Amino acid sequence: xxxxxxxxxxxAVLGTASDVGKSIVxxxxxxxxxxxxxxxxxxxxxxMSNNSGVTPDGxxxxxxxxxxxxxxRVAPTADMNPVLLKPNTDTGAQVVLQGKVSxxxxxxxxxxxxxxxxxxxxxxxxxxxxxxxxxxIEGAGSCAEMNLYKRDFxxxxxxxxxxxxxxxVADIDRGGVFAxxxxxxxxxxxxxxxxxxxxxxxxxxxxxxxFREGVEMLExxxxxxxxxxxxxxxxxxxxxxxxxxxxxxxxxxxxPAEGRVGVAAIYFPHIxxxxxxxxxxxxxxxxxxxxxxxxxxxxxRMLVLPGSKNVRGxxxxxxxxxxxxxxSAFRRSGGMILGICGGFQMLGRSIxxxxxxxxxxxxxEALGVLEVSTVLDKEKYLSNSRGRLHGADVAASGYExxxxxxxxxxxxxxxxxxxERNGLPSEDTDGVVSEDGRVMGTYFHGIFDEPSLRHHFLxxxxxxxxxxxxxxxxxxxxxxxxxxxxxHFSDNLDLDRLFALAGRLSPKERV
Numbered sequence: 001x002x003x004x005x006x007x008x009x010x011x012a013v014l015g016t017a018s019d020v021g022k023s024i025v026x027x028x029x030x031x032x033x034x035x036x037x038x039x040x041x042x043x044x045x046x047x048m049s050n051n052s053g054v055t056p057d058g059x060x061x062x063x064x065x066x067x068x069x070x071x072x073r074v075a076p077t078a079d080m081n082p083v084l085l086k087p088n089t090d091t092g093a094q095v096v097l098q099g100k101v102s103x104x105x106x107x108x109x110x111x112x113x114x115x116x117x118x119x120x121x122x123x124x125x126x127x128x129x130x131x132x133x134x135x136x137i138e139g140a141g142s143c144a145e146m147n148l149y150k151r152d153f154x155x156x157x158x159x160x161x162x163x164x165x166x167x168x169v170a171d172i173d174r175g176g177v178f179a180x181x182x183x184x185x186x187x188x189x190x191x192x193x194x195x196x197x198x199x200x201x202x203x204x205x206x207x208x209x210x211f212r213e214g215v216e217m218l219e220x221x222x223x224x225x226x227x228x229x230x231x232x233x234x235x236x237x238x239x240x241x242x243x244x245x246x247x248x249x250x251x252x253x254x255x256p257a258e259g260r261v262g263v264a265a266i267y268f269p270h271i272x273x274x275x276x277x278x279x280x281x282x283x284x285x286x287x288x289x290x291x292x293x294x295x296x297x298x299x300x301r302m303l304v305l306p307g308s309k310n311v312r313g314x315x316x317x318x319x320x321x322x323x324x325x326x327x328s329a330f331r332r333s334g335g336m337i338l339g340i341c342g343g344f345q346m347l348g349r350s351i352x353x354x355x356x357x358x359x360x361x362x363x364x365e366a367l368g369v370l371e372v373s374t375v376l377d378k379e380k381y382l383s384n385s386r387g388r389l390h391g392a393d394v395a396a397s398g399y400e401x402x403x404x405x406x407x408x409x410x411x412x413x414x415x416x417x418x419x420e421r422n423g424l425p426s427e428d429t430d431g432v433v434s435e436d437g438r439v440m441g442t443y444f445h446g447i448f449d450e451p452s453l454r455h456h457f458l459x460x461x462x463x464x465x466x467x468x469x470x471x472x473x474x475x476x477x478x479x480x481x482x483x484x485x486x487x488h489f490s491d492n493l494d495l496d497r498l499f500a501l502a503g504r505l506s507p508k509e510r511v
Contacts, residue, residue, distance in 0.1 A: 009503040010043075010129070010164035012195075014139035014155050016180035020171035021202040023064040024485070025230075026138040029498075030072035031486035036499070036507050039133040042068030045121040045154045046083040046140055048093070050272035050309045054399040058382045058422050059099025060084065063275060068136070071482040079124035083117050085110070088270060088310040088358050098124060101380050101403075104357065111151050118153035122161050129162065134502055137164055144184045156192040165197040165501040167227065173203035178214075182221050197501050198227040200493070205232050228493035233485070248281065249289045255299040256287040261462045262300040266323060266343075267292040268314040272307040273401070276340055279448040279474060285466050286458065294322040297330040301461040305343025307445065311376075311404070312353060312364045315346050324367060331369060336461040337439045339370075344431060344441030345404050348372040357403060369439050370432055371410025376403050385444060387418040387430065394456050398444030400430075406443075411435055415442050449474035 011029065015022045026042060033040040047062035053076070054060060061081035069076035078099030085093040088104070095102045095110070097120055110117075128135055143155035159166050170180040185193055199222065204211065208229055215226045256262025263280055267290040280288045289300075297303060308314040318324065331337060339347040345366065352363040353376045366374075383400040396416050415431030431442035437460075448454040451473065458465040499506035 009133070010135040010137055010159075010162040011502055012137040012139060012155075012159040012162065012164040012166045014143035014159070014166055014168055016142060016144070016168060016170045016184045017174075018141045020169050020174075020180075021230075022138050022169050023068070025167075025169050025200060025202065025489075026136050027064075027068050027071045027482065028485045028489040029136045030068050031482045032490055032495075032498075033134055033136070033502065033504075034072050035486060036504070038502070038504060039074075040072045041074050041128055041132040041135055042072060042080050042138065043125060043128055043135050043158075044081050044138040044140070045125070045158045046085065046117065047081050048085040048087065048140070050086050050270065050307075051275060052084060052086065052096075052273065052401060054382050054384050054401060055099065056384065056423070058384075060096050060101075060380070060382055060401060061099065063273075064138070067478075068138070070478060071485075072136075074132075077128075079128050082121045082124035086272070086309050089313070094309070094357075101378075111148070114151045114153055118157070121153060121158070125158065125162060134504075135162060135164075137162060142184070143168070144188050146187060149188075156188070156195065159192075159195055164195070166192075166195040167501070168196050168199045168224070169202055170199065171203050172201050172211075172229075173205060173232065177201060178218060178221065181218060181224075185222055185224065196224055198225050198497060200227050201229040203232050204229050225494075225497065227497055228489070230489060230492050233488050249287075251291060251293050251295075252289055256289065260285055260287040261302070261458050261465050263288045263302045263304065263461075264297055264300045265290050265304040265306055266318065268306065268308045268342075269317055270308050270310040270314050272309045272342065273340075273445045274306060276306060276445050276447065277304065279451075279454055283454070283458075284468060294326050297326055297335065298333075300330070300335065302336045302338065302457070303327065303330055305337070305339040305346055307340055308342030308346075310358045311342040311345050311374075312351055312362075313359055314342065315351065315364055315366060318346070327367065327369075331439065334438060336457070337369065338457070339439075339441040340447065341400075341402050341404075341443055341445060344370075344443065345374040345406065347439065347441050348374055348406065349409065350374070351404075352376065370434060370441055371412050372406050372408050372432055372441070374404040374406045377405050379403070381443075383421045384423075385418055385426075385430070386420040387416040387426075387444075389453065389456070390414040390417050390429065390433070392456070394453050395450055396444060396447060396453050397450055398442075398446040400443045401445065402443050404443075406441075408432055415440050416444065446474075 013026045051063040053063045053066035055076045059078035065081040066076045082098045084096035087093045092106045139155040347370045348366045350373045386397045412432035414429035418426045418428040433440045455467040495506040
């Protein structure tokens with residue numbers, strides 16, 4: 001069914017390849033349209049990512065759509081990302097359908113018949129279109145994967161379902177931008193080719209005047225107008241969709257920089273919710289290193305074991321790589337260790353998966369640093385939560401996404417006193433702290449977003465740590481970044497053409 005609603009308009013941001021910047025473009029458009037007074041919302045039919053978030057009503061969606069909803073100044077809902085695939089092996093993933101866990105599927109099983117997933121996705125699409133004036137739809141991967149084209153409901157099928165104008169995004173930084181655009185348009189069916197109304201060239205470096213002729217050539221070759229050439233942007237941070245940011249330091253040759261607090265994070269094969277560490281990466285007094293290969297942790301003050309979508313599998317990897325010996329040595333040296341979600345579970349005594357939720361059923365001996373044991377349950381726990389450090393007047397906030405139920409078996413004390421979950425008062429606790437206070441585990445993702453709590457931790461890890469003189473909350477910092485992103489795109493886009501695609505007059509035309 002194609003929407004025939006004169007008041008409902010949609011723009012679909014599709015890519016010539018994966019990682020061309022579709023999520024960022026969609027985020028920028030959400031803020032641009034919202035600033036123009038348009039009731040806009042994001043939508044992505046299917047997202048594949050282990051970086052997810054929790055909506056205000058306790059549903060799970062991809063982190064990118066949470067970010068885009070924030071940019072659009074609307075509350076995120078499960079309809080904005082009705083199908084979320086969370087890879088837990090090289091060939092399989094947990095399927096989250098309209099905010100709730102549905103099943104675990106192999107790639108072959110998932111793609112054998114996508115009609116079930118497409119039906120749910122389009123149900124959500126039409127609900128959103130009924131609620132909002134405009135949707136900014138994000139595609140997935142390349143929109144021209146011809147071997148999957150008949151089964152792909154995320155790109156052109158969604159655009160047709162929504163009656164959307166398609167903007168094609170290409171990444172000039174990776175090279176071959178002419179081939180990206182012209183090649184994509186040349187192999188898709190004519191009826192889909194007709195939906196493409198503009199091209200955005202992303203991540204341009206250098207003197208843009210030198211590419212003016214290139215724009216003219218590209219328009220002549222493709223028959224599609226170039227809506228803008230977006231210079232490579234710096235100076236502000238937007239949460240990445242599904243990969244550790246390119247600027248992150250992964251397995252650097254040396255140790256932490258002198259005069260900065262060294263923080264190491266183990267880079268698991270199935271790392272999840274890595275944005276938990278973004279505030280550390282952005283703190284000028286911290287040197288954050290993602291470490292995949294084992295190395296001595298001498299010189300680091302804090303070690304973080306982040307989340308994992310395959311906890312027992314990543315625990316086995318950790319041992320096979322030789323990380324257990326380095327973690328033990330760091331513990332003996334008095335270093336501070338924090339486990340978040342899956343990392344918290346690994347620090348305990350055992351992890352049991354009786355239902356085979358992440359692989360073969362069974363129980364794994366964990367690292368034994370904390371006196372707790374975890375059992376993976378079929379029901380996923382989802383919550384936006386608030387609290388404070390147990391026994392201290394330090395506020396904490398975050399979101400919980402876990403299938404583990406962790407029981408305390410020793411003399412550990414609680415990590416957090418929880419005061420609120422999903423808007424309701426709570427008198428519960430979260431996580432544990434070792435007797436000497438140097439090892440902690442928590443289920444709170446986003447734990448470092450609160451500046452006062454992050455400062456507290458870093459001062460405990462290294463007494464020489466100096467907090468930034470002025471620091472606003474993570475939420476306000478994100479909002480400022482969305483504004484900067486929107487200005488950056490607005491300065492380099494043909495806004496008249498863009499707003500015409502949305503069926504609206506641009507701000508300049510309204511004056």
